[in-house]
Amino acid sequence: MxxxxxxxxxxxxxxxxxxxxxxxxxxxxxxxxxxxxxxxxxxxxxxxxxxxxxxxxxxxxxxxxxxxxxxxxxxxxxxxxxxxxxxxxxxxxxxxxxxxxxxxxxxxxxxxxxxxxxxxxxxxxxxxxxxxxxxxxxxxxxxxxxxxxxxxxxxxxxxxxxxxxxxxxxxxxxxxxxxxxxxxxxxxxxxxxxxxxxxxxxxxxxxEFLRLGREFVREGVVHYYEKEGANPKPKFIFLMNDVLLITRRVKAGIRSFTKAQTSEHFVLEILCPLQNITQIKVLEVPEEGEMSDLIPKNCFVMDSAKKSMMLQCEKQGEHRTWVDLIQEGMKKAKEKK
Missing domain, CATH: 1.20.900.10 (Dbl homology (DH) domain)
Known part of the structure; x- marks a missing residue:
């Protein structure tokens, strides 16, 4: 005791x-x-x-x-x-x-x-x-x-x-x-x-990004296809429970008297409220045939009133996780609205 x-x-x-x-x-x-x-x-x-x-x-x-x-x-x-x-x-x-x-x-x-x-x-x-x-x-x-x-x-x-x-x-x-x-x-x-x-x-x-009720969900690296036929660009995306952020990661070196340090920030390029997404789906790729080599793998497509986006994940199956989480956020955002 x-x-x-x-x-x-x-x-x-x-x-x-x-x-x-x-x-x-x-x-x-x-x-x-x-x-x-x-x-x-x-x-x-x-x-x-x-x-x-x-x-x-x-x-x-x-x-x-x-x-x-x-x-x-x-x-x-x-x-x-x-x-x-x-x-x-x-x-x-x-x-x-x-x-x-x-x-x-x-x-x-x-x-x-x-x-x-x-x-x-x-x-x-x-x-x-x-x-x-x-x-x-x-x-x-x-x-x-x-x-x-x-x-x-x-x-x-x-x-x-x-x-x-x-x-x-x-x-x-x-x-x-x-x-x-x-x-x-x-x-x-x-x-x-x-x-x-x-x-x-x-x-x-x-x-306005800081607000009560907004919560972090997931983050990760993707490749962003801005338009059909264009080369994908590496992006870093952040998913909140009500909004998706597509950013460009920038790393910078900082010199000090003791040691060199690396800092990073993220340039915000697209801020997409989940309630504005009209459709999101996994891009299915045929297992065999000519098209299987032409269609990018591990991709998902999002449509909104303003634009359509295709994002490619680095790991196999990761795109399905993103789709599930975004769909869940879309559902809750629309229910709240």
Whole structure:
């Protein structure tokens, strides 16, 4: 049991320090010395519930440390944990609100970075302290899962007849649904994060591309046939749940004092909403005969009101995967419309 409690204290210390970084390097300056830079709306969206969770973490850490110290002076090997953990369940609302608001927070942060003094301040602080605000904001979403695992460990070492045992079991039972809810949200948030990654590397960066509900699905290299008889051109395509982007990948070398680095961006050439696609199909190739050598393999064709496109995949069968995913997106986009 001591090992489980020790792990809980050590990990909570690191977690609390992480939340303090958000407070000290971003929230506090933007609430005081750099208040003139912030937009109240952006500030509230990005840092929603973080302060409540931070204060609880400090309180939990203090209680855990106190109870562990008290236990060393007691003849009985266990001590009451109900007072330590009961508020954790009541904090569920803050974690639910944080997870629900996270996609909007990440999108707001990405937009702010490029276009406002508020965003420039965040970029400056990240560079100065070698941290990433978006990564710090995501950390609480996995902490509840860790709480459940460690409290379950404490339950294992708590005798059945001990007065704390029923309380700890009930606490785990209450926290498991919250942990599962956050796990589902994290999956959605990952898709939002990937969508933002695509946006950051696009040239130009259409601001309307960042929107709630848009999620990353797939990316890959294809060869694009612009018109019949023309040579195919290599393209890099990104599929979101409601739009397909056809881009040209550009790599550039960056020289620094320490080493050479390579960066890349993607020049946006076609942005095609899935609801505008009228037809998509696999280009079937005869297994034998003269035509089998003339028709490109691993291709699919898309038609919209403005143009028709043929895309060729590099791997066998990959074109069918693209068609299935795009058709699924088309169906959902039209249902939503």
């Amino acid at each position: 001591d090992i489980a409690i020790k792990e809980l204290i050590e990990t909570e210390t690191k977690y609390s320090d992480l939340l303090d970084q958000i407070h000290n390097h971003f929230q506090k300056p933007l609430a005081t010395t750099h208040k003139h830079l912030r937009s109240e709306k952006e500030f509230d969206i990005i840092f929603a519930e973080i302060e409540t969770i931070r204060m609880y973490s400090h309180s939990l850490l203090s209680d855990l440390s106190f109870h562990r110290t008290i236990r060393k002076t007691l003849l009985h090997p266990f001590h009451e944990f109900e007072s330590v953990f009961c508020s954790l369940y009541h904090l569920s609302r803050s974690y639910i609100l944080l997870a629900s608001a996270m996609p909007l927070a990440l999108i707001t942060l990405s937009i702010a970075r490029e276009r406002t003094e508020f965003g420039q301040f965040i970029n400056k602080q990240e560079h100065a302290h070698q941290i990433k605000l978006n990564e710090l904001l995501l950390r609480p979403l996995s902490r509840v899962e860790e709480y459940v695992r460690m409290i379950e460990e404490i339950v294992k070492f708590t005798p059945r007849l001990h007065p704390d045992q029923p309380t700890l079991v009930r606490l785990v039972q209450k926290l498991i649904p919250l942990s599962q809810f956050l796990l589902q949200k994290r999956s959605k948030i990952t898709k939002t994060t990937e969508m933002i990654r695509v946006f950051v590397n696009l040239r130009p960066q259409p601001r």
